Amino acid sequence: MSSSRENYREAVAGRANVADTSELIAYYDEIERHHAGALWTVANKIEPWEPASSSVPMLWQFDALRPHVLRSLELVTPEQAGRRVVYLANPGRKDVTAAVGWLYSGLQVMAPGECASSHRHSASALRFIMEGSGAFTNVDGHKMTLSANDFVLTPNGTWHEHGVEADGTICIWQDGLDIPLMNALEANFYEVHPDLKQPVVFPIDDSAASWGSAALKPAGEHGSGRYSPLLKYEWERTYDALQAFARVSDGSPFDGIHMDYINPATGGAVMQTLGASMQMLRPGEHTQAHREVGSFVYQCAKGSGFSIINGKRLDWKARDIFCVPAWMWHEHANASATEDACLFCFHDLPVMKALGLYRAEALGENGGQQPVLS
Numbered sequence: 161m162s163s164s165r166e167n168y169r170e171a172v173a174g175r176a177n178v179a180d181t182s183e184l185i186a187y188y189d190e191i192e193r194h195h196a197g198a199l200w201t202v203a204n205k206i207e208p209w210e211p212a213s214s215s216v217p218m219l220w221q222f223d224a225l226r227p228h229v230l231r232s233l234e235l236v237t238p239e240q241a242g243r244r245v246v247y248l249a250n251p252g253r254k255d256v257t258a259a260v261g262w263l264y265s266g267l268q269v270m271a272p273g274e275c276a277s278s279h280r281h282s283a284s285a286l287r288f289i290m291e292g293s294g295a296f297t298n299v300d301g302h303k304m305t306l307s308a309n310d311f312v313l314t315p316n317g318t319w320h321e322h323g324v325e326a327d328g329t330i331c332i333w334q335d336g337l338d339i340p341l342m343n344a345l346e347a348n349f350y351e352v353h354p355d356l357k358q359p360v361v362f363p364i365d366d367s368a369a370s371w372g373s374a375a376l377k378p379a380g381e382h383g384s385g386r387y388s389p390l391l392k393y394e395w396e397r398t399y400d401a402l403q404a405f406a407r408v409s410d411g412s413p414f415d416g417i418h419m420d421y422i423n424p425a426t427g428g429a430v431m432q433t434l435g436a437s438m439q440m441l442r443p444g445e446h447t448q449a450h451r452e453v454g455s456f457v458y459q460c461a462k463g464s465g466f467s468i469i470n471g472k473r474l475d476w477k478a479r480d481i482f483c484v485p486a487w488m489w490h491e492h493a494n495a496s497a498t499e500d501a502c503l504f505c506f507h508d509l510p511v512m513k514a515l516g517l518y519r520a521e522a523l524g525e526n527g528g529q530q531p532v533l534s
């Protein structure tokens with residue numbers, strides 16, 4: 161961004177444009193000794209014309225990571241590790257352990273009969289199940305059984321532990337959390353359950369049975385208001401909803417058949433800081449490009465295709481994870497002419513919207529797609 165054209169733009173727009181002289185350099189050294197600095201040396205960096213993400217568009221292929229995730233089963237126990245997870249490290253965000261922006265993502269693996277002890281924290285968390293059977297999670301006494309492509313919440317402040325039944329198989333799921341955001345806000349508390357394990361208080365899968373119907377809820381019940389009382393969104397119901405919507409809608413030019421997971425008590429996002437959606441790209445569909453203020457982590461739930469993110473093409477298939485950094489152009493394509501493709505996504509849009517920061521922009525007035533540059 162330091163081309164001569166940029167310099168010219170900075171100068172005419174009343175932006176910082178001060179050349180280094182030996183006198184100024186000596187001055188900068190002097191004030192640095194007083195733990196201070198001259199604003200005009202950093203102004204253009206800390207007040208960019210538009211969001212300038214340091215995150216890199218990344219693809220994490222499940223087939224490449226899976227052997228390493230399975231290897232961790234032999235190397236550490238859940239008792240030793242707390243959580244046995246291989247996290248996704250964006251090259252531009254290593255310092256804050258983020259997959260993109262202020263969002264964390266990891267692959268957690270558990271073997272039959274194992275259980276990871278109960279804890280709670282300020283970070284909000286979600287899981288999207290990748291493979292295996294017999295996995296369960298217990299959130300504040302609500303035990304839930306987990307199957308492939310189910311989406312589960314562990315909202316901030318709730319006690320949660322995970323395990324796999326003795327007659328299950330090795331299970332892998334994606335964990336999505338706002339850990340980097342909580343640390344950026346210096347608001348992150350963490351607590352281990354005094355008994356390491358909490359009792360199951362409610363009937364198994366009571367949350368989905370109570371709140372999981374498309375348009376019905378328990379009469380007079382409103383939930384806590386802080387997060388969705390529906391803690392598990394089953395894949396079959398999600399896919400049925402996409403199919404039904406596709407019969408009556410052309411969908412979004414940018415995202416195809418696109419539905420938000422909602423808090424059924426409020427119609428709002430599933431948690432205060434994290435939102436999630438599922439989208440279906442019909443056979444051969446290639447969407448128009450747009451960009452948004454917000455960071456996105458995608459997991460392909462079904463089919464295969466590619467996304468172009470600021471000119472970078474990422475080819476994905478089921479269980480691959482990729483990210484879209486804030487304010488980067490992105491478009492998605494289904495590579496198959498016969499099968500649909502589904503993308504799960506979690507993001508920080510609830511934060512952007514609560515703070516009045518959300519913006520979206522289409523590429524070109526009548527839509528547009530990007531050239532592939534890499």
Ligand code: GTQ
Pocket residue numbers: 243245265266267268281285320322335337
């Ligand atoms: O399962 O609660 O991948 O607290 C990172 C932090 C999973 C969890 C992660 C966590 C968890």
